[in-house]
Structures are given as C-alpha cells and as structure tokens.
Amino acid sequence: MKEIRQNDLRVIKTRKNIESSFIELLGEKDFTKITVQDILDRALINRSTFYKHYADKCQLAEKMCSEIFDMFKASVQDRFLCKCDEKLITTLQNLYQNLSKKREVILQLFEIHTETIHLYQDMLEYLEVNFSKESKLKESDDHEMLDYLACLYASHVMTTMKWCLQNNAYELLLKHTEFFLKFREIFQ
Numbered sequence: 646m647k648e649i650r651q652n653d654l655r656v657i658k659t660r661k662n663i664e665s666s667f668i669e670l671l672g673e674k675d676f677t678k679i680t681v682q683d684i685l686d687r688a689l690i691n692r693s694t695f696y697k698h699y700a701d702k703c704q705l706a707e708k709m710c711s712e713i714f715d716m717f718k719a720s721v722q723d724r725f726l727c728k729c730d731e732k733l734i735t736t737l738q739n740l741y742q743n744l745s746k747k748r749e750v751i752l753q754l755f756e757i758h759t760e761t762i763h764l765y766q767d768m769l770e771y772l773e774v775n776f777s778k779e780s781k782l783k784e785s786d787d788h789e790m791l792d793y794l795a796c797l798y799a800s801h802v803m804t805t806m807k808w809c810l811q812n813n814a815y816e817l818l819l820k821h822t823e824f825f826l827k828f829r830e831i832f833q
Contacts, residue, residue: 659824660698664750667705671753675749676706676762688831703762710764717768723777741815748810765803772799777792 650656666687670679677696681702685695699705720740727733744751750810776795785791 650713656698659690659694663690663695663698663705664709667702667709668750668753672749674787676702676757676759701809703759706754706757708748710757710762710767713747713751713754713764714767714771716747718771721771721775725775741809744810745813745815748813752807752810765807769799769803772802 646735663684666684667679668681668766670687681692681695684702684705685692690693699708720736720743723736724733724740727736751764754762758766773795776798777791780791780794
C-alpha cells in the first residue's frame with residue numbers, strides 16, 4: 646500500500662472535505678445513524694479514498710476530537726500558568742478565538758457520546774484535574790471541598806464555553822473581563 650504524504654495538498658483537501666461532510670451530517674442526524682456511505686455521498690468520494698485516510702467513522706470522529714482536545718489542553722495549561730490578570734485575559738481571548746474558529750465542529754463533536762468518543766466529558770474532566778492540581782487548596786486536608794470546587798469550576802467553564810459557542814457570544818463575554826477576574830478570586 647502506498648503511503649499517504651500528510652503535507653500533500655490533495656491529501657489535505659480530501660481530509661478537509663471528509664471532515665466537513667461528516668460535521669454537516671452530524672448536524673442532520675445522530676452519530677450512530679451516520680454510515681460511511683453517507684459520508685462518501687456527501688463528500689463525493691469513493692470508498693477506497695475514505696479508507697486511505699480513516700479505518701471507519703469512529704476513527705474519523707476520534708481524530709477530530711483529539712485535535713480539538715489537544716488545542717484545549719494547551720490553552721488550559723497556558724491559563725493555569727498565568728500569574729497576572731493581563732496575561733490571563735490575553736490567554737482567555739486566544740482560547741476563545743481558537744474555539745470560535747472551530748465553533749461548528751466543536752458543537753457537533755460535543756453531541757457524540759460513545760464508549761470511546763466523549764469530547765465534552767473529556768474536557769470537563771481535564772479541567773477538574775488541572776484545577777485540583779493548581780488550586781491553593783490542594784495543600785489543605787479538605788479534599789471534599791477541593792473536589793467540589795474543581796467540579797464547580799469545570800462545570801462553569803464548560804457551560805460558559807458551550808453557551809458562547811451556541812450563541813456565538815465570545816466577544817460579548819470578553820467585554821465583561823471583570824467577571825472573570827472576580828470569579829478567579831473565588832477559586833484562589
């Protein structure tokens with residue numbers, strides 16, 4: 646089998662076509678109801694082209710979720726490294742801009758809930774773990790309170806993110822940076 650060159654323009658265009666077709670289909674029907682044939686028909690490609698790139702629709706979804714999750718993890722790590730308010734606001738703005746660019750993709754991928762694909766839950770759990778690691782409360786003996794605050798923090802961030810994506814409202818939220826700063830004080 647001939648190896649696919651990842652940086653070949655034709656490969657990039659084909660993958661982009663497959664992925665956008667898949668996202669369109671997710672907007673129309675549940676992941677479990679989508680077939681590879683549906684993707685082929687929408688992308689106007691043949692079966693062998695699809696299988697040169699992906700083993701099945703699950704691998705396609707997993708790859709797309711992985712790309713979003715990697716971007717999210719990097720942003721979360723940057724966020725917890727922030728020691729001053731200005732840097733925090735800049736970091737949040739960058740995160741929101743990146744998320745906004747992938748708005749439709751993220752919203753559709755959030756709707757997939759299988760044994761191996763659960764992007765929203767993965768992001769929520771990642772936030773909880775990182776909050777617990779970075780919180781000043783981690784040294785205290787009150788582990789229940791730390792768990793509660795980590796859950797509260799992660800739920801708030803994910804609910805806000807999903808709301809902003811659904812309502813295309815990041816710019817509105819960024820106008821209220823003082824809200825972020827006040828909320829941040831609660832968890833320090």
